[in-house]
Amino acid sequence: MSAHALHRPGDTSAHLLAPQIKIVSTFLFVVCVVATPRTEFAAFGAYLVVLTGVWVIARIPPRWLAPRALIEVPFVALAVLLPFVGGGTRTDMLGVSVSVDGALAGWNIVAKGTLGVLASLTLAATTSPSEILLGLQRLRVPKLIITVATLMLRYVELIAAEARRMRLARIARGHDPRFLWQVGATARGIGTLFVRTYERGERVHLAMLSRGWTGAMPEPNPPRVSTVDWLAGLVPAGLAAAMLVGALWAG
């Protein structure tokens, strides 16, 4: 299922940690990254080391992360152009004239974007989508947002499943989407897909209502989360914060 493509099930301590701790820790880590001045190159390297530490604990191989991090590419495409089109002082790099300000701006986007994507992927890899919702709920995120997210999660899987069935039915009737001129059938299918998914999502919602759903996932036996768990979970964020403070102090 596509919603679970980002989740890598496991039983490491990073996986077993309560989801709300991981959400808070990821959020604080990203805040530190974003708040770091762009010229503190060492700090960015240190953030990557912290993340690597988490990957070692969670047993996430870089090979698994790399293709998923590619989602960032469209967003950083612009950043690559900045050194060439930026104004201000210019300098020569490998024989090409680049703008210092533009290069720094581009670096800022690439470094912070990559660290942000990697941190999010780490959270997603160790926490299943339903756990993330549970974590948000425990963090008292408004009920409406949780409801929308729950239904969205449900829809993503439904859309994928419906699309698979419709594709099979088309292929069974001799459709070969590898040929460009047959793309039209796929495009027309999207409209049908929307209606079918909407109707099914509606039925799922009715079935949930019929079993007394009120908008929040019931949590009959909430597990106790100890202070030790919180402290352990916040170590990466704490390290990032220490580096940020250190970098600002030294700068």
Place this chain on the structure above:
Amino acid sequence: MGGLNRRPPALRVHRLAYAYPDGRQALFGVDLRVEHGERVAVLGPNGAGKTTLVLHLNGVLAGGSGTVEVAGLTVEKAHLREIRRRVGVVFQDPDDQLFMPTVRQDVAFGPANFGVTGEALDARVAGALADVGMSEHADRSPMHLSGGQRRRVALATVLACDPEILVLDEPSANLEPVARRELAEVLLRLDRTTLMVTHDLPYAAQLCPRSVLIDDGVVVADGPTRELLADTELLARHRLELPYGFRLD
């Protein structure tokens, strides 16, 4: 007749009429009374209003005229929660009903919504799964079960809420013969007030002593299932017929 403190019936539908927002009238005054412990089949062709009726029983649809009472409690917004506990609807497609990562979590979803917690909740889940013979699959994902198993888990998710009346929408749809028979055995063992919406007439004959025939949004016949099914003219008038080779003796 004439008992002094008679229990209210398990279900009482009085002159229920409903039109969809697009103006299509689906129900034209349905009357139905189901006593405690009865198993009643609701028969009718496609588009007769069967599913619309079901969605009124637990207040998912409302806004037409007429009343629905479940064990004496009127279906209205003020006690929707209690109504939904009392009326357990098993939907036609188990894929619409099952959405949690494991069978156990899915079965616990309903009773947890109704405030059952701790050991009581565990007992409910274990009991419901045992009732449908799915105890050993509690920790599997519903996605990985066969069609018949999914259907039985969907039934367990509703049984776990301990409903006063069990409402089944086309329970035998898309089931292979063995799964169909196994589900019938489970349902016969349950001994609960049951309303079964179907156009599988042999299934109605096997499971429900009484049947109600609905067409064009009204009840057109109500009586012992065998008598209804023996009336071929009545069935033909309402686009129903017994499958080829099926005999009622």
